[in-house]
Amino acid sequence: MTYCVGIQVDEGLVFAADTRTNASVDDVRVHRKLHVFQWPGERVFVVMTSGNLATTQRVIACLQRDADDPDAAQSLRGFRHLFEAAAYVGRLLVESQARVDEADAERGTSTQATLIFGGQIAGERPGLYLVYPLGNCISASPETPYLQIGESKYGKPILDRIVRPDTSLEDAARCALLSLDSTIRSNLSVGLPLDLALVRAGGLRVERQMRMDATDPLYADIHANWSRRLEQAVQSLPRFPWEAPREAADPGPPARDGHPERS
């Protein structure tokens, strides 16, 4: 399994991915799922992958082959619009999914994959797409400023509660790390290290790219801090009507006009 999340805020794009792949619970490996293609100052693209590894590795290899070939009929170098580049990625994805006959399908074999593709081409705003196994795609929007692939449920509540278009790029990145951390904690098939990439709007390059494992001080700090902060937040939530007021040592949440704290 896999978990990748892409976030689009006004300040730019955040991409975050785990690196665990498994053919079964006893065949677990580390593979990169976050890939950057950039021509700084001109265009920048990030692709994240989930699903069949043979399929996704072929997609990435084809993207690289075409980008390196000045005579390629189509490549990420050439498109004037991001949605055209997304459609091209979708065509490569469809091509890369080996045919599965009915008998294989019944045995559970699938060569399908799903991608998150985003970036910016000079002259356009940044964009973020989810590319389906059929090659078609949907984009993020102000109402739904994030896209997920893989094991998405555990990490969704934090995104639903926090991310809005006016969230800062770094706060969006912290949310992405929390979303991944929640998933890793609750599901064995998603694992460290993590890859993180930030694309600031107008920067036309990956501004920051990091790989983080459990010993990374920033990740360890986020991991440790978050549980402590959540615990404090739970303790400072409204009291039930029958509970005694909090002790003076614990000031509790600030009072709000028109909605006094119960105690």
Add this chain to the structure above:
Amino acid sequence: MTYCVGIQVDEGLVFAADTRTNASVDDVRVHRKLHVFQWPGERVFVVMTSGNLATTQRVIACLQRDADDPDAAQSLRGFRHLFEAAAYVGRLLVESQARVDEADAERGTSTQATLIFGGQIAGERPGLYLVYPLGNCISASPETPYLQIGESKYGKPILDRIVRPDTSLEDAARCALLSLDSTIRSNLSVGLPLDLALVRAGGLRVERQMRMDATDPLYADIHANWSRRLEQAVQSLPRFPWEAPREAADPGPPARDGHPERS
């Protein structure tokens, strides 16, 4: 779909359930999924249900029938041990699942259900069980102090991060409400109102029972407070190495020895 969570802490048991049932997205109803059977001072049981509604309604009806019949061969009144009561609930569950033939199964028909069953019998400690469609069951433990049925993934991270055996009963109840609120927010098939029941260890009765909808001031306050608090918590997480220090107006998290905040 459904979401129910039971939590066992040293102070007692928390039961929380949504009330939405759906045969399809356009056949959505409200049905109670949290049921109390108690003989105060003697024994108390709570059953929460997910899965086929015809099955779960029959289980609850049989539990009530047997409890009301002084001549019943077996009933919740009679067992000396909670694990025996759980096995009896499991037998009723197996009986209540109408047989589905292969053709029906292929059409997606299922009469299966899964239950959470917990409580306390005088002379024993409280206990909490998850009863499977086969009638067998597992119990919560200090390492895994909660059990979930239904749409469990969205609400799992908050439980994983917060709930320990020494969590207070009311904090565990706040966690259960947050876990349900996260699920409701992220999944349409789980919906308000919520049922909440608290059983304090040794109390041998349901000490508190509440139904909450969106207009309930406590639920509304938790709902509103939580997003705000999460947002503050995200903003106070460690900064990335390239970020400017926080402004003086925002004190940020307290410094910790040996792990100074980055800025």
